[in-house]
Amino acid sequence: xxxxxxxxxxxxxxxxxxxxxxxxxxxxxxxxxxxxxxxxxxxxxxxxxxxxxxxxxxxxxxxxxxxxxxxxxxxxxxxxxxxxxxxxxxxxxxxxxxxxxxxxxxxxxxxxxxxxxxxxxxxxxxxxxxxxxxxxxxxxxxxxxxxxxxxxxxxxxxxxxxxxxxxxxxxxxxxxxxxxxxxxxxxxxxxxxxxxxxxxxxxxxxxxxxxxxxxxxxxxxxxxxxxxxxxxxxxxxxxxxxxxxxxxxxxxxxxxxxxxxxxxxxxxxxxxxxxxxxxxxxxxxxxxxxxxxxxxxxxxxxxxxxxxxxxxxxxxxxxxxxxxxxxxxxxxxxxxxxxxxxxxxxxxxxxxxxxxxxxxxxxxxxxxxxxxxxxxxxx
Amino acid sequence: xxxxxxxxxxxxxxxxxxxxxxxxxxxxxxxxxxxxxxxxxxxxxxxxxxxxxxxxxxxxxxxxxxxxxxxxxxxxxxxxxxxxxxxxxxxxxxxxxxxxxxxxxxxxxxxxxxxxxxxxxxxxxxxxxxxxxxxxxxxxxxxxxxxxxxxxxxxxxxxxxxxxxxxxxxxxxxxxxxxxxxxxxxxxxxxxxxxxxxxxxxxxxxxxxxxxxxxxxxxxxxxxxxxxxxxxxxxxxxxxxxxxxxxxxxxxxxxxxxxxxxxxxxxxxxxxxxxxxxxxxxxxxxxxxxxxxxxxxxxxxxxxxxx
Numbered sequence: 001x002x003x004x005x006x007x008x009x010x011x012x013x014x015x016x017x018x019x020x021x022x023x024x025x026x027x028x029x030x031x032x033x034x035x036x037x038x039x040x041x042x043x044x045x046x047x048x049x050x051x052x053x054x055x056x057x058x059x060x061x062x063x064x065x066x067x068x069x070x071x072x073x074x075x076x077x078x079x080x081x082x083x084x085x086x087x088x089x090x091x092x093x094x095x096x097x098x099x100x101x102x103x104x105x106x107x108x109x110x111x112x113x114x115x116x117x118x119x120x121x122x123x124x125x126x127x128x129x130x131x132x133x134x135x136x137x138x139x140x141x142x143x144x145x146x147x148x149x150x151x152x153x154x155x156x157x158x159x160x161x162x163x164x165x166x167x168x169x170x171x172x173x174x175x176x177x178x179x180x181x182x183x184x185x186x187x188x189x190x191x192x193x194x195x196x197x198x199x200x201x202x203x204x205x206x207x208x209x210x211x212x213x214x215x216x217x218x219x220x221x222x223x224x225x226x227x228x229x230x231x232x233x234x235x236x237x238x239x240x241x242x243x244x245x246x247x248x249x250x251x252x253x254x255x256x257x258x259x260x261x262x263x264x265x266x267x268x269x270x271x272x273x274x275x276x277x278x279x280x281x282x283x284x285x286x287x288x289x290x291x292x293x294x295x296x297x298x299x300x301x302x303x304x305x306x307x308x309x310x311x312x313x314x315x316x317x318x319x320x321x322x323x324x325x326x327x328x329x330x331x332x333x334x335x336x337x338x339x340x341x342x343x344x345x346x347x348x349x350x351x352x353x354x355x356x357x358x359x360x361x362x363x364x365x366x367x368x369x370x371x372x373x374x375x376x377x378x379x
Numbered sequence: 380x381x382x383x384x385x386x387x388x389x390x391x392x393x394x395x396x397x398x399x400x401x402x403x404x405x406x407x408x409x410x411x412x413x414x415x416x417x418x419x420x421x422x423x424x425x426x427x428x429x430x431x432x433x434x435x436x437x438x439x440x441x442x443x444x445x446x447x448x449x450x451x452x453x454x455x456x457x458x459x460x461x462x463x464x465x466x467x468x469x470x471x472x473x474x475x476x477x478x479x480x481x482x483x484x485x486x487x488x489x490x491x492x493x494x495x496x497x498x499x500x501x502x503x504x505x506x507x508x509x510x511x512x513x514x515x516x517x518x519x520x521x522x523x524x525x526x527x528x529x530x531x532x533x534x535x536x537x538x539x540x541x542x543x544x545x546x547x548x549x550x551x552x553x554x555x556x557x558x559x560x561x562x563x564x565x566x567x568x569x570x571x572x573x574x575x576x577x578x579x580x581x582x583x584x585x586x587x588x589x590x591x592x593x594x595x596x597x598x599x600x601x602x603x604x605x606x607x608x609x610x611x612x613x614x615x616x617x618x619x620x621x622x623x624x625x626x627x628x629x630x631x632x633x634x635x636x637x638x639x640x641x642x643x644x645x646x647x648x649x650x651x652x653x654x655x656x657x658x659x660x661x662x663x664x665x666x667x668x669x670x671x672x673x674x675x676x677x678x679x680x681x682x683x684x685x686x
């Protein structure tokens with residue numbers, strides 16, 4: 001039996017049909033435009049949280065009893081999880097842009113000598129302030145702990161150093177979002193949330209709608225390949241999604257004054273991948289459901305963990321391990337890191353690559369499932 | 380394509396859970412024939428048609444359609460058949476022209492624009508080309524649907540209750556079209572509930588509860604049924620109608636206006652019953668040739684008894 005071959009003519013015909021239908025379907029169109037506006041206004045402020053065990057790195061040039069007990073004191077607050085000890089400044093930069101750590105504590109070379117002399121040596125606490133809510137409690141804890149952290153070591157001749165303002169001069173350096181503006185974190189994230197919500201929904205109903213209207217049987221009776229149907233159904237929404245993104249980006253600049261530090265081209269590239277992943281997920285759901293109602297239920301079912309476990313609502317690093325595990329499987333999680341990285345930290349392609357390939361893997365898995373599940377029969 | 384049969388299926392069976400929707404059905408449809416597919420709702424007509432065009436996978440059985448294997452070559456079959464579903468299945472939110480263009484592209488026709496132009500012309504829909512398909516009346520929808528499934532010049536048309544809910548004039552026009560197509564060599568398999576439509580088919584198959592009860596031409600089916608039919612007329616008809624149903628030899632009593640058709644397969648018993656009514660001044664009776672409707676009702680009551 002000759003396998004039917006992929007046809008560009010058919011695909012183009014399918015895409016054209018979907019475009020016309022999208023234009024005439026005012027409700028879907030309104031959803032594509034209306035939801036971003038609504039979300040943008042509603043999600044102005046994020047939800048409070050007190051995340052602990054945030055990843056931190058240490059640049060420790062002075063390995064003394066004093067520096068060790070200071071770090072121990074910080075660790076005892078429960079807010080820090082020292083995941084790395086770095087030697088060079090460049091590594092610090094990389095860890096920040098890639099989002100591996102939220103804090104870097106630098107203890108200078110002559111720390112213990114200056115300390116003993118009563119010179120109040122400076123300790124630098126650098127903070128990734130992209131997400132102000134995530135880091136707020138941790139910074140407060142450092143400020144409380146620092147003055148008295150070395151009290152036990154201040155014995156004998158050092159007794160006098162216990163007096164205020166304490167033996168250490170703590171300097172905090174907030175990076176990326178020095179003014180602690182919550183919208184800087186929320187608004188770029190909203191791009192991902194909005195795309196997830198609307199795109200999964202519109203494609204999830206795609207096949208169900210044809211089934212309910214009775215056109216699916218006719219579509220099945222024509223010599224169309226599953227992949228032609230899938231690409232045809234998805235393509236118009238890529239355009240729709242770009243319109244959404246444009247709206248949010250303009251709002252980000254005009255309403256919330258969120259900076260866009262990185263490359264727009266890089267952002268567009270990452271966006272297209274993320275958009276296709278979401279559309280593919282929606283299409284996969286639509287091969288499973290029978291009615292449009294079920295489709296929107298399934299889309300909600302997918303949307304809830306996406307919004308809760310991706311790091312949009314709750315700081316990702318503050319979530320329990322099992323929740324992070326689920327979060328890693330959601331495209332939104334990776335996209336949030338990408339979009340925040342590009343917009344707020346001027347991340348380059350190499351910096352976001354660790355979050356790009358998981359999206360590719362998700363796309364591959366989801367499309368395979370969709371094409372396996374889509375069979376052009378009514379069985 | 381080979382052989383004289385355009386559709387040749389054997390033992391085709393489809394189950395949905397416990398229910399046997401189509402039970403070992405065999406059909407042979409010749410080229411250029413208008414083949415009528417009859418049976419009550421839920422008898423398996425649609426399921427059989429869907430299996431022929433590859434929309435459902437048979438659980439058992441085998442066969443060919445246009446010389447291609449129905450089990451393995453549905454892609455080839457789909458390219459060469461026109462299928463008109465029971466429900467209007469063009470896109471209601473696309474215009475007439477957009478619908479036709481879409482279909483022409485799906486079948487990779489050369490020059491879709493010109494082809495659609497011709498079709499619009501033939502259907503007399505050129506002036507309304509930009510109207511949304513959903514806004515058409517029942518008769519026009521059905522015309523458009525037929526035009527659409529003819530667009531790719533198929534060799535076989537599968538029409539699933541194409542005239543349900545269409546007015547008599549439009550139905551007649553539709554059937555004239557079908558006969559025109561048949562004379563040009565296209566084979567048509569059409570399912571229907573209407574007796575007048577059944578009479579316009581070359582050959583018929585009657586399906587009930589998923590089983591094929593009879594096939595043949597109209598007269599052959601009447602012959603096969605072994606049915607005798609008497610027609611009663613007169614003012615006493617209503618009075619005897621109920622009591623007749625319980626009398627020996629009577630299988631069906633059907634009212635046609637002021638007349639009654641009384642049918643039964645046991646000729647002698649029926650004749651006795653009729654004879655007992657003779658002599659009533661308000662009744663006249665004569666034996667008539669059973670109509671297809673009498674035959675189908677007979678098949679149906681037989682099938683019910685068997686079930």
